[in-house]
Amino acid sequence: MKPAAFDYVRADSAQTAAELLQRHGEAARILAGGQSLMAVLNMRLAQPALLIDISRSAELSTITVTDGAVRVGAAVTQAQLQAHPQVPPLLALAFPHISHFPIRNRGTVCGSIAHADPSAELPLCLLALRGTVHLRSARARRDVPASDFFTGLLSTARRADELIEAVSFPRPLPDQACGFAEHSRRHGDFALCAVAMVAGPGSLRVAVGGLSDRPQAIDLPALDGPALDDAINELAWSLDVRDDPHTSASTRRHLLRHLARQAHPTTRRST
Protein backbone atom coordinates (compact mmCIF):
# COMPACT_ATOMS: atom_id res chain seq x y z
CA MET A 1 0.00 0.00 0.00
CA LYS A 2 2.76 2.43 -0.90
CA PRO A 3 2.74 4.41 -4.14
CA ALA A 4 5.29 3.65 -6.85
CA ALA A 5 7.97 6.29 -7.34
CA PHE A 6 7.13 9.55 -9.11
CA ASP A 7 8.56 13.03 -9.55
CA TYR A 8 6.74 15.79 -7.73
CA VAL A 9 6.36 19.48 -8.43
CA ARG A 10 4.27 22.23 -6.92
CA ALA A 11 2.40 24.61 -9.21
CA ASP A 12 1.27 27.92 -7.76
CA SER A 13 -0.72 29.02 -10.78
CA ALA A 14 -3.12 27.47 -13.28
CA GLN A 15 -0.82 28.54 -16.12
CA THR A 16 2.18 26.74 -14.58
CA ALA A 17 0.11 23.59 -14.06
CA ALA A 18 -1.18 23.77 -17.64
CA GLU A 19 2.35 24.20 -19.03
CA LEU A 20 3.52 21.17 -17.06
CA LEU A 21 0.59 19.17 -18.43
CA GLN A 22 1.46 20.28 -21.94
CA ARG A 23 5.02 19.04 -21.46
CA HIS A 24 4.22 15.76 -19.73
CA GLY A 25 0.73 14.87 -21.00
CA GLU A 26 -0.73 11.61 -19.77
CA ALA A 27 2.38 10.77 -17.75
CA ALA A 28 1.43 13.53 -15.32
CA ARG A 29 -1.48 13.74 -12.90
CA ILE A 30 -2.83 16.77 -11.08
CA LEU A 31 -2.74 16.35 -7.30
CA ALA A 32 -5.33 18.57 -5.60
CA GLY A 33 -6.83 17.03 -2.45
CA GLY A 34 -5.68 13.55 -3.36
CA GLN A 35 -8.60 11.83 -1.63
CA SER A 36 -9.19 9.67 -4.70
CA LEU A 37 -5.80 9.93 -6.37
CA MET A 38 -3.65 9.08 -3.34
CA ALA A 39 -5.75 5.98 -2.61
CA VAL A 40 -5.40 4.95 -6.26
CA LEU A 41 -1.63 5.51 -6.07
CA ASN A 42 -1.31 3.62 -2.78
CA MET A 43 -3.07 0.67 -4.38
CA ARG A 44 -0.91 1.11 -7.50
CA LEU A 45 -3.92 1.29 -9.77
CA ALA A 46 -2.08 4.23 -11.36
CA GLN A 47 1.62 4.93 -11.62
CA PRO A 48 2.09 8.44 -13.03
CA ALA A 49 5.61 9.71 -13.73
CA LEU A 50 4.90 13.17 -12.33
CA LEU A 51 2.50 14.62 -9.77
CA ILE A 52 1.67 18.32 -10.19
CA ASP A 53 0.52 19.57 -6.79
CA ILE A 54 -1.92 22.48 -7.03
CA SER A 55 -3.18 22.18 -3.44
CA ARG A 56 -1.34 25.29 -2.24
CA SER A 57 -2.22 27.52 -5.20
CA ALA A 58 -3.90 30.68 -3.90
CA GLU A 59 -5.14 31.47 -7.41
CA LEU A 60 -7.03 28.16 -7.58
CA SER A 61 -8.38 28.36 -4.01
CA THR A 62 -11.15 30.89 -4.59
CA ILE A 63 -14.94 30.62 -4.57
CA THR A 64 -16.44 33.37 -6.75
CA VAL A 65 -20.13 34.15 -6.47
CA THR A 66 -21.78 36.05 -9.32
CA ASP A 67 -25.45 36.70 -10.02
CA GLY A 68 -25.65 33.55 -12.07
CA ALA A 69 -23.26 31.02 -10.62
CA VAL A 70 -20.95 29.86 -7.86
CA ARG A 71 -17.54 29.26 -9.41
CA VAL A 72 -15.31 26.90 -7.43
CA GLY A 73 -11.56 26.86 -8.08
CA ALA A 74 -9.59 23.66 -8.50
CA ALA A 75 -7.99 23.72 -5.05
CA VAL A 76 -11.16 24.52 -3.07
CA THR A 77 -11.96 21.72 -0.65
CA GLN A 78 -15.38 20.18 -0.27
CA ALA A 79 -15.45 21.38 3.35
CA GLN A 80 -14.76 24.97 2.24
CA LEU A 81 -17.68 24.95 -0.20
CA GLN A 82 -19.91 23.16 2.32
CA ALA A 83 -19.24 25.95 4.86
CA HIS A 84 -19.66 28.77 2.32
CA PRO A 85 -22.72 31.01 2.87
CA GLN A 86 -23.63 30.72 -0.83
CA VAL A 87 -23.31 26.93 -1.10
CA PRO A 88 -25.88 25.86 -3.73
CA PRO A 89 -28.90 24.35 -1.91
CA LEU A 90 -28.66 21.03 -3.76
CA LEU A 91 -25.03 20.68 -2.66
CA ALA A 92 -25.97 21.52 0.92
CA LEU A 93 -28.29 18.50 0.81
CA ALA A 94 -25.67 16.27 -0.83
CA PHE A 95 -22.55 17.14 1.20
CA PRO A 96 -23.47 15.12 4.32
CA HIS A 97 -23.53 12.03 2.09
CA ILE A 98 -20.07 12.71 0.65
CA SER A 99 -17.60 10.50 2.48
CA HIS A 100 -16.58 11.78 5.92
CA PHE A 101 -15.51 14.95 7.72
CA PRO A 102 -11.70 14.43 7.43
CA ILE A 103 -12.03 13.43 3.75
CA ARG A 104 -14.13 16.49 2.87
CA ASN A 105 -11.51 18.57 4.70
CA ARG A 106 -8.93 17.71 2.05
CA GLY A 107 -10.88 16.42 -0.94
CA THR A 108 -11.62 19.06 -3.57
CA VAL A 109 -14.81 19.75 -5.47
CA CYS A 110 -13.04 19.81 -8.84
CA GLY A 111 -11.09 16.66 -7.97
CA SER A 112 -14.31 14.70 -7.57
CA ILE A 113 -15.52 16.05 -10.92
CA ALA A 114 -12.20 15.09 -12.55
CA HIS A 115 -12.27 11.58 -11.05
CA ALA A 116 -15.82 11.10 -12.42
CA ASP A 117 -16.81 8.16 -10.27
CA PRO A 118 -20.28 7.11 -11.51
CA SER A 119 -21.52 6.88 -7.90
CA ALA A 120 -20.07 10.17 -6.66
CA GLU A 121 -22.39 12.95 -5.55
CA LEU A 122 -20.61 16.03 -6.94
CA PRO A 123 -20.65 14.94 -10.61
CA LEU A 124 -24.32 14.07 -10.13
CA CYS A 125 -25.13 17.50 -8.67
CA LEU A 126 -23.14 19.31 -11.37
CA LEU A 127 -25.17 17.48 -14.00
CA ALA A 128 -28.49 18.03 -12.21
CA LEU A 129 -27.83 21.78 -11.98
CA ARG A 130 -26.53 22.04 -15.58
CA GLY A 131 -23.16 23.21 -14.34
CA THR A 132 -20.05 23.95 -16.35
CA VAL A 133 -16.49 22.64 -16.25
CA HIS A 134 -13.84 25.27 -16.99
CA LEU A 135 -10.84 23.69 -18.68
CA ARG A 136 -7.53 25.33 -19.39
CA SER A 137 -4.55 24.24 -21.41
CA ALA A 138 -1.32 26.20 -21.84
CA ARG A 139 -2.76 27.84 -24.95
CA ALA A 140 -6.53 27.96 -24.60
CA ARG A 141 -9.51 27.83 -22.30
CA ARG A 142 -12.81 26.13 -22.98
CA ASP A 143 -16.02 25.55 -21.07
CA VAL A 144 -17.75 22.18 -21.25
CA PRO A 145 -21.31 21.68 -19.99
CA ALA A 146 -21.61 18.88 -17.42
CA SER A 147 -23.88 16.97 -19.82
CA ASP A 148 -20.94 16.64 -22.27
CA PHE A 149 -18.18 16.29 -19.69
CA PHE A 150 -18.82 12.82 -18.24
CA THR A 151 -18.16 10.35 -21.04
CA GLY A 152 -17.99 7.00 -19.26
CA LEU A 153 -16.61 5.10 -16.29
CA LEU A 154 -14.01 7.41 -14.67
CA SER A 155 -13.77 9.09 -18.09
CA THR A 156 -14.30 12.71 -19.04
CA ALA A 157 -13.95 15.12 -21.95
CA ARG A 158 -10.79 16.58 -20.38
CA ARG A 159 -7.81 16.27 -22.71
CA ALA A 160 -4.44 15.15 -21.37
CA ASP A 161 -3.01 18.69 -21.57
CA GLU A 162 -5.95 20.30 -19.79
CA LEU A 163 -6.44 21.30 -16.18
CA ILE A 164 -9.90 21.65 -14.65
CA GLU A 165 -9.40 25.23 -13.53
CA ALA A 166 -12.83 25.56 -11.92
CA VAL A 167 -16.41 24.35 -12.05
CA SER A 168 -19.52 26.52 -11.94
CA PHE A 169 -22.80 25.64 -10.28
CA PRO A 170 -25.69 27.84 -11.46
CA ARG A 171 -27.36 29.64 -8.57
CA PRO A 172 -30.96 28.64 -7.84
CA LEU A 173 -33.79 30.60 -9.41
CA PRO A 174 -36.40 31.92 -6.96
CA ASP A 175 -39.03 29.46 -8.20
CA GLN A 176 -36.74 26.42 -8.12
CA ALA A 177 -36.72 23.70 -5.49
CA CYS A 178 -34.34 20.80 -5.21
CA GLY A 179 -34.11 17.44 -3.50
CA PHE A 180 -31.51 14.76 -2.92
CA ALA A 181 -31.62 11.18 -1.66
CA GLU A 182 -29.20 8.29 -1.74
CA HIS A 183 -28.63 4.82 -0.39
CA SER A 184 -25.24 3.35 0.48
CA ARG A 185 -24.11 0.31 2.47
CA ARG A 186 -22.56 2.42 5.21
CA HIS A 187 -22.76 6.14 5.87
CA GLY A 188 -20.24 7.94 3.65
CA ASP A 189 -19.74 5.07 1.23
CA PHE A 190 -20.24 5.57 -2.47
CA ALA A 191 -23.92 5.48 -3.32
CA LEU A 192 -25.53 2.33 -4.64
CA CYS A 193 -28.02 4.79 -6.06
CA ALA A 194 -28.29 8.55 -5.65
CA VAL A 195 -30.99 10.86 -7.01
CA ALA A 196 -30.91 14.63 -7.37
CA MET A 197 -33.93 16.60 -8.52
CA VAL A 198 -34.42 20.20 -9.54
CA ALA A 199 -38.02 21.34 -9.88
CA GLY A 200 -39.00 24.55 -11.65
CA PRO A 201 -42.32 25.86 -12.86
CA GLY A 202 -43.62 23.12 -15.13
CA SER A 203 -40.39 21.13 -15.17
CA LEU A 204 -38.60 18.47 -13.22
CA ARG A 205 -34.98 17.53 -13.88
CA VAL A 206 -33.99 14.15 -12.48
CA ALA A 207 -30.34 13.11 -12.23
CA VAL A 208 -29.29 9.61 -11.21
CA GLY A 209 -25.94 8.31 -10.02
CA GLY A 210 -24.71 4.78 -9.37
CA LEU A 211 -26.82 3.03 -12.00
CA SER A 212 -24.63 3.26 -15.08
CA ASP A 213 -21.12 4.22 -16.10
CA ARG A 214 -21.74 7.94 -15.54
CA PRO A 215 -24.38 10.17 -13.95
CA GLN A 216 -27.49 10.48 -16.13
CA ALA A 217 -30.17 13.16 -16.24
CA ILE A 218 -33.57 13.51 -17.87
CA ASP A 219 -35.98 16.41 -18.11
CA LEU A 220 -39.62 15.72 -17.34
CA PRO A 221 -42.69 17.88 -17.04
CA ALA A 222 -43.70 18.70 -13.48
CA LEU A 223 -44.79 15.23 -12.42
CA ASP A 224 -45.53 13.72 -9.08
CA GLY A 225 -47.40 10.75 -7.65
CA PRO A 226 -48.07 7.74 -9.91
CA ALA A 227 -47.16 9.68 -13.08
CA LEU A 228 -43.70 10.34 -11.65
CA ASP A 229 -43.41 6.71 -10.54
CA ASP A 230 -44.12 5.61 -14.13
CA ALA A 231 -41.57 8.02 -15.58
CA ILE A 232 -38.93 6.89 -13.07
CA ASN A 233 -39.68 3.24 -13.80
CA GLU A 234 -39.15 3.94 -17.50
CA LEU A 235 -35.89 5.71 -16.67
CA ALA A 236 -34.76 2.75 -14.54
CA TRP A 237 -35.29 0.35 -17.43
CA SER A 238 -33.69 2.68 -19.97
CA LEU A 239 -30.34 2.75 -18.15
CA ASP A 240 -27.75 0.06 -18.73
CA VAL A 241 -27.77 -1.19 -15.14
CA ARG A 242 -25.48 -4.17 -14.53
CA ASP A 243 -25.29 -6.79 -11.81
CA ASP A 244 -22.15 -6.63 -9.73
CA PRO A 245 -20.92 -9.02 -7.02
CA HIS A 246 -22.53 -6.93 -4.28
CA THR A 247 -25.71 -5.55 -5.78
CA SER A 248 -28.01 -6.81 -8.48
CA ALA A 249 -29.31 -4.57 -11.24
CA SER A 250 -32.86 -5.10 -10.02
CA THR A 251 -31.90 -3.86 -6.53
CA ARG A 252 -30.41 -0.72 -8.01
CA ARG A 253 -33.52 -0.13 -10.13
CA HIS A 254 -35.65 -0.67 -7.03
CA LEU A 255 -33.54 1.88 -5.13
CA LEU A 256 -34.04 4.42 -7.91
CA ARG A 257 -37.83 4.02 -7.78
CA HIS A 258 -37.78 4.35 -4.00
CA LEU A 259 -35.26 7.21 -3.73
CA ALA A 260 -36.97 9.26 -6.45
CA ARG A 261 -39.99 9.62 -4.19
CA GLN A 262 -37.76 10.77 -1.32
CA ALA A 263 -35.84 13.20 -3.49
CA HIS A 264 -38.90 14.85 -5.02
CA PRO A 265 -38.87 18.41 -3.69
CA THR A 266 -42.65 18.84 -3.33
CA THR A 267 -43.03 15.43 -1.71
CA ARG A 268 -40.31 16.42 0.74
CA ARG A 269 -42.10 19.62 1.63
CA SER A 270 -45.43 17.91 2.27
CA THR A 271 -44.06 15.12 4.45
Added chain:
Amino acid sequence: MNHPVHERDALHTVALTLDGRSRAGQARPRLLLSDFLRHELGATGTHVGCEHGVCGACTVRIDGVAQRACLTLAVQVDGRCVDTVEQPPGQDTTLDALKAAFKRHHALQCGFCTAGILMSSADWLRRQQAAGHRPDEAEVRDMLSGHLCRCTGYTPIVNAVLEVAHA
Protein backbone atom coordinates in the same frame (compact mmCIF):
# COMPACT_ATOMS: atom_id res chain seq x y z
CA MET B 1 6.93 31.41 -8.52
CA ASN B 2 8.13 28.22 -10.18
CA HIS B 3 9.09 25.41 -7.88
CA PRO B 4 11.80 22.90 -8.68
CA VAL B 5 10.83 19.37 -9.64
CA HIS B 6 11.47 16.94 -6.79
CA GLU B 7 13.19 13.99 -8.45
CA ARG B 8 11.76 10.60 -7.50
CA ASP B 9 14.98 9.06 -6.21
CA ALA B 10 16.35 12.11 -4.41
CA LEU B 11 15.81 12.90 -0.76
CA HIS B 12 14.20 16.25 -0.05
CA THR B 13 14.24 18.14 3.22
CA VAL B 14 10.82 18.52 4.80
CA ALA B 15 10.74 21.08 7.62
CA LEU B 16 7.58 21.45 9.64
CA THR B 17 6.23 22.37 13.03
CA LEU B 18 5.26 19.09 14.66
CA ASP B 19 3.20 19.37 17.82
CA GLY B 20 4.59 22.85 18.43
CA ARG B 21 8.27 21.98 17.82
CA SER B 22 10.35 22.67 14.72
CA ARG B 23 11.36 19.39 13.12
CA ALA B 24 12.90 18.37 9.82
CA GLY B 25 13.51 15.13 8.00
CA GLN B 26 14.28 13.68 4.59
CA ALA B 27 11.69 12.29 2.21
CA ARG B 28 11.42 11.00 -1.33
CA PRO B 29 8.31 12.29 -3.12
CA ARG B 30 6.39 9.03 -2.74
CA LEU B 31 6.78 8.88 1.05
CA LEU B 32 3.42 9.20 2.81
CA LEU B 33 3.09 11.67 5.67
CA SER B 34 2.04 8.80 7.95
CA ASP B 35 5.31 6.94 7.27
CA PHE B 36 7.35 10.14 7.48
CA LEU B 37 5.97 10.87 10.95
CA ARG B 38 6.54 7.36 12.22
CA HIS B 39 9.77 6.25 10.53
CA GLU B 40 11.63 9.47 9.78
CA LEU B 41 10.63 11.55 12.81
CA GLY B 42 9.91 8.69 15.22
CA ALA B 43 6.50 10.11 16.07
CA THR B 44 4.72 6.79 16.39
CA GLY B 45 1.63 8.16 18.13
CA THR B 46 -0.03 8.43 14.73
CA HIS B 47 -1.18 4.97 13.69
CA VAL B 48 -1.43 3.42 10.25
CA GLY B 49 -4.34 1.16 9.36
CA CYS B 50 -5.77 0.81 5.88
CA GLU B 51 -3.57 3.25 3.92
CA HIS B 52 -6.39 4.25 1.63
CA GLY B 53 -8.29 6.74 3.73
CA VAL B 54 -11.02 4.50 5.08
CA CYS B 55 -10.12 3.62 8.68
CA GLY B 56 -9.15 7.07 10.00
CA ALA B 57 -6.36 5.85 12.32
CA CYS B 58 -3.74 8.13 10.72
CA THR B 59 -5.77 11.34 10.95
CA VAL B 60 -3.67 14.37 11.95
CA ARG B 61 -4.27 18.10 11.82
CA ILE B 62 -2.47 20.03 9.09
CA ASP B 63 -2.62 23.77 9.78
CA GLY B 64 -5.43 22.95 12.20
CA VAL B 65 -7.56 20.89 9.78
CA ALA B 66 -8.09 17.15 10.38
CA GLN B 67 -6.87 15.13 7.41
CA ARG B 68 -5.62 11.65 6.55
CA ALA B 69 -1.83 11.37 6.80
CA CYS B 70 -1.94 8.27 4.56
CA LEU B 71 -3.45 10.31 1.71
CA THR B 72 -0.92 13.12 2.09
CA LEU B 73 2.67 13.17 0.89
CA ALA B 74 5.42 14.16 3.32
CA VAL B 75 6.72 16.74 0.81
CA GLN B 76 3.31 18.43 0.90
CA VAL B 77 3.65 19.47 4.54
CA ASP B 78 6.96 21.31 4.12
CA GLY B 79 6.59 24.59 6.02
CA ARG B 80 3.29 23.65 7.61
CA CYS B 81 2.05 22.86 11.13
CA VAL B 82 1.16 19.25 11.85
CA ASP B 83 -0.53 18.29 15.13
CA THR B 84 -0.81 14.69 16.26
CA VAL B 85 -2.10 12.88 19.31
CA GLU B 86 1.37 13.45 20.80
CA GLN B 87 0.74 17.18 21.13
CA PRO B 88 1.84 17.97 24.70
CA PRO B 89 -0.67 19.22 27.27
CA GLY B 90 -1.28 22.97 27.38
CA GLN B 91 -1.19 23.66 23.62
CA ASP B 92 -4.79 22.81 22.82
CA THR B 93 -7.33 22.81 25.63
CA THR B 94 -9.94 20.98 23.53
CA LEU B 95 -7.54 18.13 22.79
CA ASP B 96 -6.51 17.98 26.45
CA ALA B 97 -10.16 17.85 27.52
CA LEU B 98 -10.90 15.12 24.98
CA LYS B 99 -8.00 12.96 26.20
CA ALA B 100 -9.24 13.25 29.80
CA ALA B 101 -12.84 12.51 28.77
CA PHE B 102 -11.73 9.45 26.78
CA LYS B 103 -10.04 8.09 29.91
CA ARG B 104 -13.07 8.78 32.11
CA HIS B 105 -15.50 7.15 29.68
CA HIS B 106 -13.28 4.17 28.81
CA ALA B 107 -13.54 5.37 25.21
CA LEU B 108 -10.57 3.27 24.18
CA GLN B 109 -9.48 -0.29 24.65
CA CYS B 110 -6.63 -1.21 22.32
CA GLY B 111 -6.12 2.45 21.41
CA PHE B 112 -5.33 1.84 17.75
CA CYS B 113 -8.06 4.11 16.40
CA THR B 114 -7.86 6.64 19.23
CA ALA B 115 -5.06 8.79 17.83
CA GLY B 116 -7.08 9.60 14.73
CA ILE B 117 -10.41 9.98 16.49
CA LEU B 118 -8.95 12.51 18.90
CA MET B 119 -7.57 14.66 16.08
CA SER B 120 -10.82 14.66 14.10
CA SER B 121 -12.83 15.35 17.24
CA ALA B 122 -10.58 18.23 18.33
CA ASP B 123 -10.84 19.98 14.94
CA TRP B 124 -14.56 19.34 14.68
CA LEU B 125 -15.34 20.55 18.22
CA ARG B 126 -13.26 23.69 17.68
CA ARG B 127 -15.44 24.53 14.68
CA GLN B 128 -18.65 23.83 16.60
CA GLN B 129 -17.46 26.07 19.43
CA ALA B 130 -16.47 28.82 16.97
CA ALA B 131 -19.96 28.67 15.45
CA GLY B 132 -21.59 28.71 18.89
CA HIS B 133 -23.21 25.36 18.11
CA ARG B 134 -23.87 22.63 20.69
CA PRO B 135 -23.72 19.40 18.70
CA ASP B 136 -26.10 16.54 19.48
CA GLU B 137 -25.42 12.82 19.49
CA ALA B 138 -26.44 12.33 15.85
CA GLU B 139 -23.95 14.98 14.73
CA VAL B 140 -21.16 13.42 16.79
CA ARG B 141 -21.91 10.01 15.29
CA ASP B 142 -21.89 11.54 11.82
CA MET B 143 -18.43 13.05 12.46
CA LEU B 144 -17.17 9.73 13.86
CA SER B 145 -18.38 7.85 10.78
CA GLY B 146 -14.99 8.62 9.26
CA HIS B 147 -13.30 6.39 11.86
CA LEU B 148 -13.39 2.67 12.50
CA CYS B 149 -13.13 1.31 16.05
CA ARG B 150 -13.37 -2.45 16.60
CA CYS B 151 -13.31 -2.48 20.41
CA THR B 152 -15.66 -0.03 22.02
CA GLY B 153 -18.90 -0.18 20.09
CA TYR B 154 -18.52 3.62 19.80
CA THR B 155 -20.93 4.49 22.62
CA PRO B 156 -18.21 5.50 25.12
CA ILE B 157 -16.48 7.53 22.37
CA VAL B 158 -19.71 9.37 21.58
CA ASN B 159 -20.27 10.03 25.28
CA ALA B 160 -16.74 11.37 25.74
CA VAL B 161 -17.00 13.73 22.77
CA LEU B 162 -20.45 14.90 23.88
CA GLU B 163 -19.18 15.59 27.39
CA VAL B 164 -16.48 17.91 26.03
CA ALA B 165 -18.93 19.46 23.57
CA HIS B 166 -21.32 20.35 26.36
CA ALA B 167 -18.74 21.30 29.00
